[in-house]
Amino acid sequence: MVFSSLTFLFFYLTIVLILYFIGTKTIKNIILLISGLIFYAWGEPVYVVIMLFSTLVDYTAGMFMHKFDSKPKIRTLCLLMSVILNIGMLSIFKYSSFIITNINAIFGTNIYDPQLPLPIGISFYTFQSMSYTIDLYLRNIKVQKNVFSFTAYVSMFPQIVAGPIVRYEDVAKEIDDRKITKPMLAEGVAFFVKGLGKKVLLANNIGLLWTQVKAMDYASIPALTAWLGILAFTFQIYYDFSGYSDMAVGLGKMLGFNFPNNFNYPYISKSISEFWRRWHITLGSWFRSYVYIPLGGNRHGMAKTLRNLIIVWFLTGLWHGASWNFILWGLYFGVLIILERLFLGKILQKLPSFLSTAYTFILVVFGWVLFDIDTLPASGRYFKAMFGGAGAFADSTSWYLLASYAVIFVICIFGSTDVTKKICERLKSKKFDIVSVSAPVVQLLIMVMCTAYLVDATYNPFMYFRF
């Protein structure tokens, strides 16, 4: 199921929340568990078994680590089991086709490719439940003895299909003991409605422009059309992804959880390194904690630091999809971050901030070309078009698209900066707090508009099916 659907918003959510609020403390986790399984099975009625299996493996590994607390070898074995099984599942279901095709291409072999469909959200929940066994091994957290509570943590509907990647550590206390307060509920509503608006009103709308441009012949599109197209995707993926995260955080709050924030105005970053501290924050910090630092981080000299960075960025790219363009996209950022570490960062600091922001934004936009255009030759043609390869700067179609999407573009640009937030904060400090007072009205308006767009949904994609 997806959040941006009428079935979720007006039936699933309504029923689950009623049951959840009237349920006693002990029953709440069971409701969470069952509702999570239904939510997941709505889209993956078969693969739900795989999710349960990998959850149970991690739960069992945790119990064994706890039981053999004084036997380091058994503990290590448990961790290895968990990691190998999780990564193994991920490899089979997400990467087997990719690996087999490449081996066949390189060695001329003819290995059979089963072409397994990818279970939705597998990259999110595998990373979530792995964080539990790793942290338990590192003694950062306590064991979860209740199998229902642990499964509820993994299969909780707010974050199961599109993040944020909530580590067990983040919710360890809340999974066993949580309170839902009025301010939390109100905050949850605010987050959820904001996220819904981002996804349904902004991302879907501007995404329509990208689907149009993406389908054109790159050899003949003028520069303006190419830029409009990729900028549309730039905003689509931001509003879609961060909208999803906001909805998840909001739903979490309604259920009594405080999930980590996943986005923090990434497009105003002044360097690529900063961008990745603001974009999909939970993924970056996962790789940092569980890959980069265990590899030694930056503590063993420049050569090893560079090696570690390349590994992390290779994996980050690969995480986004089993395809070379994602790997390239990851390495592209890896190289930029290395350059920034070596010398570029110092230069960027000296530049006026609009220049460093422009530098970052443009490089990120180039990245999206690699990200969303499947093959290298095609993205090459697209780059060429962006730099006027097709000759003309603009044709009548460019102007038509610009006129049709100007309003939504302005809203998207404005909304991706922290200007609105700053204005709101200033207004909030005034004697008459107009922001708080108008919040319910604004939220109602957003909900009404979203419902209109959902009832008449012509374009409402789920963008993370390759993650």
Next chain:
Amino acid sequence: MSKKVSQTLSIIVFFAFIFILPILTVILPKETFSEAENKVLATFPKFSFDSVISTDFMTGIDSYVSDHFVFREDWIALKTRLELAQGKKELKGIYFLDDRLVQKFETPDYTETDKSINGINHFAQVIGKPVYVAVAPTSACIYSDELPKNSSMEDQKAYIDYIYNNLSEEITKVDLYKTLFSVRDEYVYYRTDHHWTTLGAGYAYKSIANAMGITPIPLEKFDVEHASSDFLGTFYSKVLYNGITPDVIDYYMYKDGSQVTSVIVNDGREEKEYNSMYFREFLSKKDKYSSFLGSNTPMVTVNSDNQGEKLLVIKDSYAHCFVPFMTQHFSKVTMIDLRYMMNPELVVDISEYDKVLVLYNAQSFSEDTNIKKLGYVKGAAGE
């Protein structure tokens, strides 16, 4: 203080919203057909192990919820307004002109078009009777200069020219573009529907009659009855936009001319006889255009007290308001719709007719893959 009140309000508004709408959706009576949208609404999916495993059940629920959501039509109308407010002028393939909606003409599939053309050429060759082809432009073509600035649309006139240039010489082609363009300031196309008006069909009648060597009756001699003035057509159904004046449906009657003796509708199962070409029961429904000889059926025959020749019309729905004019000159006019038959010869005895008219609008000519069935006709040679 104000912050606490607003928090409470936020919570109440949100929960009221997600509670009230589903409750209304469940308790209010369900329609099976949406008149305004002109669409059959989804039925509740069957629950079974297989339907769950294949996710058919879930997608079925999703479409059921969407189709029966409370105030569905109002939500769609609101979305249209929100889209227009952003400055968009095009929605679901419909362009919003100042005072009318028109349908975007998409790039035609020329291989299919060639098959249709070959079918007609073959047909004209084997039946050995005069064949007339009239491909009518749609409103998008006639009013293409009013399309939103910089919008690009396939040139429909060029498409019609392509068809005419590839039809064999023995076929008479009628230039309806010229006819209709010259009267574009009159009410020749519906504002909210994809058809031409009876007046538009009347002008086409003049051109086609002239091409057939028949002297048409001047349109001024007809009595015009305004049968309905609140017709909202297929374009309206797509976008549910009420910012366009509803259309008027006119019946053109000529009391001094030939009178219809019987109308026989063959719906594929049975034949029914009527005594009028105007099926007025449709005027109280949404689909008012169908009051012209009913909705699309395999075959409709109109007999009149005229003693002249017999005309076969191979057509799309544009013919429905056009055929009444022809009954002034033919003793029998039969229209057949190729979509409902494998081979026209199996349905109608072509040898009975004196003239054949192929009448389509350019949009449906480009989309309909049934015209090529004319190529299956064996004609006089096959008998």
